[in-house]
Amino acid sequence: MKSNRVLLQGSEACVRAAIAAGCRFYAGYPITPATEIMELMSRAMPKAGGVFIQMEDEIASLGAAVGASLGGVKAMTATSGPGFSLMQEHISFAAMAEVPCVIVNVMRGGLSTGLPTRPAQGDVMQARWGAHGDHPILVVAPSSTYEFFDLTVKAFNLAERYRSPVIVLADEVVAHTRESVVLPSAHEVEVEDRVRPSVPPEWYSPYRDPGTGIPPMAAFGEGYRFHVTGLMHDINGYPTERQDETEELMARLFNKISKDFHLLQWYDSYFEEGAEVTVIAYGSVARSALRAVRTAREKGMPVGLLKLKMLWPFMRRTVSQYLQSSRSVIVAEMNMGQLSREVKRVNQGTCPIHTLNRVDGRMITPEQILTAIEEELR
Amino acid sequence: MTGQEHLIHRYLRSSKRFPHVWCPGCGIGILLGALVRAIDGNGYGKDDIVLISGIGCSGRLPVYLDFNTLHTTHGRALTFATGIKLAKPKLKVIAIMGDGDASSIGGNHLIHSARRNIDITAIIINNQIYGMTGGQSSPTTPFGLHTASSPFGHLEHPFDIAKLVEAAGAPFVARSTVYHARILERLIGTAIAKSGFSVIEVMSPCVTHFGKWSGIGSAVQMMQWQKDNTVSIEKARNMTPTELQGKVVTGVLIDAHKPTFHEEHARISREMKD
Ligand SMILES: Cc1ncc(C[n+]2csc(CCOP(=O)(O)OP(=O)(O)O)c2C)c(N)n1
Ligand code: SF4
Numbered sequence: 001m002k003s004n005r006v007l008l009q010g011s012e013a014c015v016r017a018a019i020a021a022g023c024r025f026y027a028g029y030p031i032t033p034a035t036e037i038m039e040l041m042s043r044a045m046p047k048a049g050g051v052f053i054q055m056e057d058e059i060a061s062l063g064a065a066v067g068a069s070l071g072g073v074k075a076m077t078a079t080s081g082p083g084f085s086l087m088q089e090h091i092s093f094a095a096m097a098e099v100p101c102v103i104v105n106v107m108r109g110g111l112s113t114g115l116p117t118r119p120a121q122g123d124v125m126q127a128r129w130g131a132h133g134d135h136p137i138l139v140v141a142p143s144s145t146y147e148f149f150d151l152t153v154k155a156f157n158l159a160e161r162y163r164s165p166v167i168v169l170a171d172e173v174v175a176h177t178r179e180s181v182v183l184p185s186a187h188e189v190e191v192e193d194r195v196r197p198s199v200p201p202e203w204y205s206p207y208r209d210p211g212t213g214i215p216p217m218a219a220f221g222e223g224y225r226f227h228v229t230g231l232m233h234d235i236n237g238y239p240t241e242r243q244d245e246t247e248e249l250m251a252r253l254f255n256k257i258s259k260d261f262h263l264l265q266w267y268d269s270y271f272e273e274g275a276e277v278t279v280i281a282y283g284s285v286a287r288s289a290l291r292a293v294r295t296a297r298e299k300g301m302p303v304g305l306l307k308l309k310m311l312w313p314f315m316r317r318t319v320s321q322y323l324q325s326s327r328s329v330i331v332a333e334m335n336m337g338q339l340s341r342e343v344k345r346v347n348q349g350t351c352p353i354h355t356l357n358r359v360d361g362r363m364i365t366p367e368q369i370l371t372a373i374e375e376e377l378r
Numbered sequence: 379m380t381g382q383e384h385l386i387h388r389y390l391r392s393s394k395r396f397p398h399v400w401c402p403g404c405g406i407g408i409l410l411g412a413l414v415r416a417i418d419g420n421g422y423g424k425d426d427i428v429l430i431s432g433i434g435c436s437g438r439l440p441v442y443l444d445f446n447t448l449h450t451t452h453g454r455a456l457t458f459a460t461g462i463k464l465a466k467p468k469l470k471v472i473a474i475m476g477d478g479d480a481s482s483i484g485g486n487h488l489i490h491s492a493r494r495n496i497d498i499t500a501i502i503i504n505n506q507i508y509g510m511t512g513g514q515s516s517p518t519t520p521f522g523l524h525t526a527s528s529p530f531g532h533l534e535h536p537f538d539i540a541k542l543v544e545a546a547g548a549p550f551v552a553r554s555t556v557y558h559a560r561i562l563e564r565l566i567g568t569a570i571a572k573s574g575f576s577v578i579e580v581m582s583p584c585v586t587h588f589g590k591w592s593g594i595g596s597a598v599q600m601m602q603w604q605k606d607n608t609v610s611i612e613k614a615r616n617m618t619p620t621e622l623q624g625k626v627v628t629g630v631l632i633d634a635h636k637p638t639f640h641e642e643h644a645r646i647s648r649e650m651k652d
């Protein structure tokens with residue numbers, strides 16, 4: 001097996017992953033701390049036979065990516081908080097029209113322009129609920145350079161499999177940390193492609209449920225002339241207000257993902273054996289948490305770590321198990337408490353939940369988490 | 379049935395539920411006819427055409443036609459069009475937009491598409507008002523006009539869309555009206571055949587709202603208004619600014635050449651391979 005050990009920044013790993021996953025279109029707008037991804041893409045895309053374009057803003061960037069995807073090309077954009085806010089309109093469109101695309105959000109500090117060069121995890125809820133209207137969404141969160149690679153590949157695969165926008169929610173530390181990683185070689189990367197129609201054009205209904213909840217997707221310009229709209233639509237993609245048709249569409253949009261919840265429990269668990277206290281973390285905070293838990297174990301404290309790699313849909317099944325097996329839980333995140341609300345929601349009052357939050361643009365340190373663990377076990 | 383009816387029926391989607399959404403006397407249907415004749419006249423196959431629209435009465439046009447069709451978000455048709463064109467450069471990409479769609483919420487995308495010279499034909503249906511939302515003022519509403527959102531008269535000054543895109547670098551800019559349906563058809567044909575960002579501003583009556591607020595009145599009166607108030611660019615060249623006051627100048631306003639984005643991008647990709 002030919003594998004390559006390389007010294008890579010998270011952003012570089014993300015770009016390599018996108019190319020390995022088949023991404024051949026990138027549209028973006030510069031913003032710290034996601035600019036590296038864009039600049040790397042400006043070189044990588046033409047080399048890979050793809051297209052790079054710097055758009056006039058982030059609304060346009062995601063619009064172009066969705067357009068390219070409808071043209072049959074895997075597409076992506078990357079941004080940070082302010083740009084992510086602008087993209088919400090088209091996240092909603094992509095969810096409604098079921099157009100695969102990948103959006104990387106390298107989270108930076110603060111609300112508004114905030115702390116451009118510093119890390120945060122303040123967009124967890126925006127990633128879930130930022131776009132208008134009830135919509136399904138898939139959000140993954142890498143905690144290391146390797147995971148940035150792995151989860152970017154998987155994000156493309158999820159986008160293709162579920163015909164959905166997929167968000168890679170990274171943070172500044174993950175994007176900028178340079179570390180030594182072993183990446184799989186090209187042929188080891190598992191790549192999924194959207195299911196294309198197998199019927200002749202005259203039989204094709206672009207939104208007819210084939211039984212899986214996910215209609216095969218034709219590309220524009222290949223003989224299947226069909227309509228795509230952000231309006232509620234029938235199986236032909238034509239606008240409808242009929243109650244039976246809108247109900248059916250909404251149910252299918254949600255069910256196509258919820259039927260697979262059991263496959264979407266993506267996490268790593270450390271020191272879970274006999275753990276009385278479980279730390280729940282994601283993104284770069286999970287690295288501090290692992291260090292803290294390791295030190296605590298060395299000191300003989302019964303503590304484990306649950307690192308979440310998929311944030312949305314929320315892994316109710318997995319998290320519930322840990323809530324039941326732990327005496328208490330600490331949720332550590334670089335925001336005022338976003339994912340912890342979700343943990344509390346599934347908790348049903350059985351397990352004390354403590355939150356550890358930080359919003360000053362600094363990382364949550366292993367020491368902070370260790371102190372929290374010691375307090376729990378005192 | 380006349381030959382003309384046959385042609386339109388070849389392009390209307392038989393599977394689409396009718397009637398259409400437009401008011402009687404609206405100009406958008408006439409544009410639809412001109413567009414179909416232009417596409418047919420140029421000899422393109424249905425699979426070669428992508429029709430993309432934003433939101434508004436104009437945005438409802440693509441769904442009726444048997445092409446690759448995409449109804450996007452308000453103002454953003456050109457962004458999707460950009461992605462499609464770059465993903466599939468062989469396709470003829472046509473964006474249909476309203477005046478509010480193209481020059482208000484989508485104004486940024488409009489000027490940058492022109493500057494970038496993406497190979498897209500942009501058809502802007504200018505009815506000088508927001509049709510779909512009920513007759514509010516748009517960036518092309520005349521100064522002083524009372525509308526649903528300017529009850530004391532419009533306090534702002536209108537854009538000249540053709541001049542705007544010319545200044546932004548569009549190599550082909552034309553203007554016509556739905557009254558001049560045949561000329562319009564020819565201009566659309568020329569614009570689609572041309573590579574680069576081409577813009578056609580189509581003056582079109584919104585009978586329901588502009589007709590009412592402007593006092594011009596019925597569909598017939600609005601057509602008459604178009605007839606009486608347009609001047610071809612050839613004639614306009616010999617007219618004084620005072621004579622041109624209040625007139626709509628029609629015809630090919632700009633016809634130039636500059637390299638398109640996708641040609642330049644393709645060149646870079648080729649050079650990287652060599
Ligand atoms: C983001 C957003 N803002 C506002 C609207 C509401 N809206 C729908 S159509 C429209 C204006 C339509 O006017 P115009 O673009 O001139 O097109 P027309 O209807 O006259 O063809 C507006 C404001 C919307 N759909 N989306
Ligand atoms: S509101 Fe105006 S633009 Fe819209 S369909 Fe009616 S006449 Fe046409």
